[in-house]
Amino acid sequence: MDINREIARLNTRQKEAVMHTEGPLLVLAGAGSGKTRVITTRAAYLLHTGIQSGSVLAVTFTNKAAREMKKRVLSMLNGKKNRRPVISTFHSLCLNILRREIEHLGYRKDFTIYDTSEQLSLLRSILNDIKFHDKSFKVESVLDRISRSKNNIIPLSDKESSGQDDLGIISDVVYPKYHEALKTLNVLDFDDLLLLTLKLFREHPAILENYMERFRYIMVDEYQDTNRVQYDFIKLLAGERKNLCVVGDDDQSIYGWRGANLGNILDFEKDFSGTVVVRLEQNYRSFGHILQAANGVIKNNKKRMDKSLWTAGGAGPRVNIFKAVDGDDEARWVIDRISLIQYEKRISYEAFAIIYRANIFSRPFEEALRRKRIPYSVVGGTSYFDRKEIKDLAAYLKIIANSRDDLSLLRAANTPRRGLGHSAIRKLADFAQDNSISLLEAFMRAGEITGLGTRASGSAIEFAGLISRYSDLFMKNREMGKVFRSLTEEINYRDYIYELYKTPEAAVRRVENLEGFIDSLSHYETEGKSPSLHGFLETLALTDLLKEKEEKTGRGVTLISFHSSKGLEFPVVFIAGVEEDILPHKKSMYLDGAVEEERRLFYVGITRAMKELYITYTDHRVKYGKNAPATPSRFLDEIPDEVIKRLDGTEKTDPKQDEKDANDFFANIQAMLGSRNKN
DNA sequence: CTGCCTGATCTTTTT
DNA sequence: GATCAGGCAG
Numbered sequence: 234m235d236i237n238r239e240i241a242r243l244n245t246r247q248k249e250a251v252m253h254t255e256g257p258l259l260v261l262a263g264a265g266s267g268k269t270r271v272i273t274t275r276a277a278y279l280l281h282t283g284i285q286s287g288s289v290l291a292v293t294f295t296n297k298a299a300r301e302m303k304k305r306v307l308s309m310l311n312g313k314k315n316r317r318p319v320i321s322t323f324h325s326l327c328l329n330i331l332r333r334e335i336e337h338l339g340y341r342k343d344f345t346i347y348d349t350s351e352q353l354s355l356l357r358s359i360l361n362d363i364k365f366h367d368k369s370f371k372v373e374s375v376l377d378r379i380s381r382s383k384n385n386i387i388p389l390s391d392k393e394s395s396g397q398d399d400l401g402i403i404s405d406v407v408y409p410k411y412h413e414a415l416k417t418l419n420v421l422d423f424d425d426l427l428l429l430t431l432k433l434f435r436e437h438p439a440i441l442e443n444y445m446e447r448f449r450y451i452m453v454d455e456y457q458d459t460n461r462v463q464y465d466f467i468k469l470l471a472g473e474r475k476n477l478c479v480v481g482d483d484d485q486s487i488y489g490w491r492g493a494n495l496g497n498i499l500d501f502e503k504d505f506s507g508t509v510v511v512r513l514e515q516n517y518r519s520f521g522h523i524l525q526a527a528n529g530v531i532k533n534n535k536k537r538m539d540k541s542l543w544t545a546g547g548a549g550p551r552v553n554i555f556k557a558v559d560g561d562d563e564a565r566w567v568i569d570r571i572s573l574i575q576y577e578k579r580i581s582y583e584a585f586a587i588i589y590r591a592n593i594f595s596r597p598f599e600e601a602l603r604r605k606r607i608p609y610s611v612v613g614g615t616s617y618f619d620r621k622e623i624k625d626l627a628a629y630l631k632i633i634a635n636s637r638d639d640l641s642l643l644r645a646a647n648t649p650r651r652g653l654g655h656s657a658i659r660k661l662a663d664f665a666q667d668n669s670i671s672l673l674e675a676f677m678r679a680g681e682i683t684g685l686g687t688r689a690s691g692s693a694i695e696f697a698g699l700i701s702r703y704s705d706l707f708m709k710n711r712e713m714g715k716v717f718r719s720l721t722e723e724i725n726y727r728d729y730i731y732e733l734y735k736t737p738e739a740a741v742r743r744v745e746n747l748e749g750f751i752d753s754l755s756h757y758e759t760e761g762k763s764p765s766l767h768g769f770l771e772t773l774a775l776t777d778l779l780k781e782k783e784e785k786t787g788r789g790v791t792l793i794s795f796h797s798s799k800g801l802e803f804p805v806v807f808i809a810g811v812e813e814d815i816l817p818h819k820k821s822m823y824l825d826g827a828v829e830e831e832r833r834l835f836y837v838g839i840t841r842a843m844k845e846l847y848i849t850y851t852d853h854r855v856k857y858g859k860n861a862p863a864t865p866s867r868f869l870d871e872i873p874d875e876v877i878k879r880l881d882g883t884e885k886t887d888p889k890q891d892e893k894d895a896n897d898f899f900a901n902i903q904a905m906l907g908s909r910n911k912n
Numbered sequence: 913c914t915g916c917c918t919g920a921t922c923t924t925t926t927t
Numbered sequence: 928g929a930t931c932a933g934g935c936a937g
Contacts, residue, residue, distance in 0.1 A: 859928085
């Protein structure tokens with residue numbers, strides 16, 4: 234594909250964004266306005282104008298976005314493989330920098346990364362150590378506080394108005410201990426990746442200078458989702474040159490609750506003088522009526538940059554609103570409707586999505602779908618619980634890669650059981666402490682520990698031997714997959730699985746996971762340029778291999794939360810449970826600005842729809858076991874009357890309008906089938 | 913260790 | 928009302 238032809242296909246605004254290469258640029262990209270296309274074309278264009286390969290940096294939040302962009306840029310750069318931008322997530326960009334430079338901060342180079350569950354077990358063990366057993370505090374909330382303070386995003390109101398609450402006090406006590414523990418374990422958490430890179434840049438201007446020289450053109454995707462640390466990092470890297478292009482949509486900022494700072498995008502012009510602002514308002518996704526509904530809703534927000542979506546396409550059918558009796562009725566009605574549309578119009582089930590506020594609402598829809606034997610897939614939820622075997626084996630790999638990771642060592646040492654009980658572990662840990670050595674070294678020297686039984690010390694020594702033997706093998710051997718397989722065989726992990734899971738089906742599934750895990754290592758090894766165990770563990774930490782597989786297998790009707798739906802599109806969308814206390818959520822009503830975020834959520838949901846949009850709510854809904862009356866969401870009133878079609882007899886509809894709607898819909902089936910891949 | 917009971921909680925999620 | 932974590936007894 235030729236870059237000039239690509240540019241010729243853009244609209245005026247998009248072109249403006251692509252061709253404006255020097256100085257700060259803010260691209261306000263409305264939903265469905267071809268945002269990704271602009272970023273990728275811009276990257277390709279920059280390289281085309283002769284800018285050095287590797288000087289163009291595009292930062293995203295998710296691996297999925299990064300992957301998609303790489304693919305598209307690559308296809309535009311056909312024949313010029315030597316020219317390619319750096320496209321990376323915040324986290325993996327920082328990880329790469331730290332791998333190279335972290336010694337300047339007094340850390341070791343061979344660190345490994347802890348995921349959330351490992352952070353939690355570390356915290357639990359710290360709380361145990363300080364004999365803090367107050368069960369009114371959840372470890373999760375302590376971790377949340379620590380993470381917030383690491384990201385420098387605790388709202389002032391927390392510290393000042395409410396004073397220091399109890400959770401804050403305990404978090405303040407635990408934070409330094411947690412930090413210290415990570416350092417001795419030679420481990421970083423996700424927040425550290427960003428935070429330490431920022432620290433590195435601040436404390437070592439020469440290093441920052443290096444990276445500023447390297448990345449001369451910076452682009453940031455989903456800028457409305459950046460937090461304080463990310464903002465500082467980008468600002469520092471952009472330096473005086475300020476060839477910084479940020480792309481985002483303040484109207485789609487829905488992650489304020491986890492630290493995203495809407496101010497970053499709203500104040501961009503102020504922060505970077507001379508900013509050029511380009512608004513992308515032409516929408517290529519949805520019919521006009523859907524956009525009118527979206528515009529009508531979002532314009533009620535005070536904190537936003539004024540803009541409004543439009544389409545060169547048709548108005549399409551009106552937005553359908555249905556009031557159900559209760560939650561079950563709502564689910565039944567939605568599924569009947571899906572069934573009807575799919576039968577009449579011969580569209581595949583993949584064309585439908587049901588969007589809700591909280592994952593718990595998927596339940597009645599799942600049941601109704603199952604009853605009708607309609608295929609579906611639920612996106613999100615916490616399904617990553619059932620991967621114990623992955624965590625077990627990852628613990629082995631982690632202690633092999635990082636001999637200081639005591640926590641992983643403990644997990645590995647007892648799975649499968651190796652006859653090392655509480656007291657033996659206690660003695661080993663004390664010995665390590667007294668001699669200020671790592672736990673693994675203590676295992677090696679278990680023979681020296683007085684009061685440790687011969688059986689226990691034998692076990693410990695044997696385990697330490699196993700780890701060091703495999704450390705060597707992983708270092709030397711080029712076939713890590715094979716080495717790993719022999720490790721799992723040596724520890725009889727398969728037998729352990731069969732022992733653990735009574736039913737054969739469960740055991741078989743686990744064994745499949747085990748096999749899949751080994752395969753993913755082999756696969757990583759053959760794909761990558763210079764594979765290493767550390768590299769594999771990084772991929773594991775920064776990308777969820779299992780989850781990505783699930784995404785691909787996603788079949789049938791999609792059940793999804795507002796949050797997860799961002800960035801996706803579906804021909805026919807149902808938004809369910811549009812009621813007060815659900816949307817806006819009950820807990821958002823007291824928080825300043827939170828209702829506006831709820832409104833954005835609704836806006837995101839509406840703008841997922843390409844051809845048809847259905848909004849449902851109920852008269853009564855079962856809440857906490859009680860059947861309580863429900864009130865339609867205040868946001869419903871914000872949709873202009875003329876684009877609404879009531880399907881519940883609340884309003885008399887003009888039969889002629891109905892016929893017109895049906896015709897519009899029919900006329901667009903072709904488009905619906907052929908336009909899944911926009912842009 | 914396992915399984916049962918009790919009580920607390922009931923938004924959203926990526927890396 | 929359902930679910931899950933943590934406590935406690937066996």
